Amino acid sequence: MNWDWEKLRENQQKFEHKREGGGPSMPRPPQMDELLNRFKSFKFPGVFLVVIVIAALFFGSSTFFTIETDEVGVIQRFGKYDRIAQPGLNFKFPSGIEKVTKVKVKRVYKEEFGFQAVKGSGNYRLASSSSQETPLMLTGDLNVAVVPWIVQYRISNPRDYLFKVKDVRAILRDMSEATMRTVVGDRSINEVISKREEIALAAKDILQKEMDQAQSGINIVTIEMKKTNVPEPVQASFNEVNQAIQEKEQTIYKAREEYNKAVPLARGEAKRVIKDAEGYAIDRINRAQGDATKFSAIYQAYAKAKxxxxxxxxxxxxxxxxxxxxxxxxxxxxxxxxxxxxxxxxxxxxxxxxxxxxxxxx
Structure with a gap:
């Protein structure tokens, strides 16, 4: 705030002139010390500057944002979905009007079922019976199998992932377990143990259809089956049964091997005998025909000269x-x-x- 010093002097002279002439008294103008004190105590310009700086920072940080290369930004305007922001520097309206939610679309997430990962190593161990996850499943031949697996997935549709399903992770775990139980329930215990890749592919296809139907916005990358076995209390009996089955199959294979050796040999011998008989028959026929021809020739000669x-x-x-x-x-x-x-x-x-x-x- 600037003061007009010339005007203040004129007012002071008029005041002194009127006081000498006995006129009414005029208020005393502020002195220099008072003006300096008032100027020091007046802080309005500094506060205003700070407010401007804060407002600029707030609006700048809430209107400009950066999206990384492995993610996208889902922008909501007054809480409603508006658009997708691609990687790079982007602009939006200030907070309160538009809101951005960053979603990792290239990251591979995973959910584990039936085992616990050992920290600091690439090994896994089966979950205990007191664990929240249970890997026990009933197979098609009414046996119980321990089936651990891993589901790996990506976010393919950020809009559906954020707004269509309340808890995508919960529905993924529920549907994955239901799908695996369905696939395992259609196969025998031996198939569950020996055909893990086939089971994983079948479960992946079914789970993807279920997640698409639920509009979860995720894409199943792969399902990895870990080592499948029977529960520990029955492993000894199961191994004995498998050993007996293997011995049975080994005996069958040996019998088939002997069969494959003997039968072709007998068939070959039979064909040889048949060919020999056919050759002997042809030889006898030719000899008989030759003898008949010879006899006819002799008879003709005999008829001419007896x-x-x-x-x-x-x-x-x-x-x-x-x-x-x-x-x-x-x-x-x-x-x-x-x-x-x-x-x-x-x-x-x-x-x-x-x-x-x-x-x-x-």
């Missing part, structure tokens, strides 16, 4: 028969007595040659 053909047939027959007879004695049919020097009952006589013809002249 004596010559008959003699030739006789001679050819003798040529085939005589080499197989061994020692031969030809005796004249008109001889009445046996010669005394012929040893008919003993072996070959040295004095009698083989194939000797005997007649009356001898």
């Amino acid at each position: 004596d010559v053909t008959k003699k030739r047939l006789y001679l050819e027959s003798m040529l085939e028969i005589f080499p197989n007879l061994g020692t031969k004695y030809i005796i004249d049919s008109e001889q009445k007595n046996m010669l005394p020097f012929l040893n008919m009952g003993g072996g070959q006589s040295a004095a009698v040659p083989q194939n000797r013809f005997l007649n009356k002249s001898e």
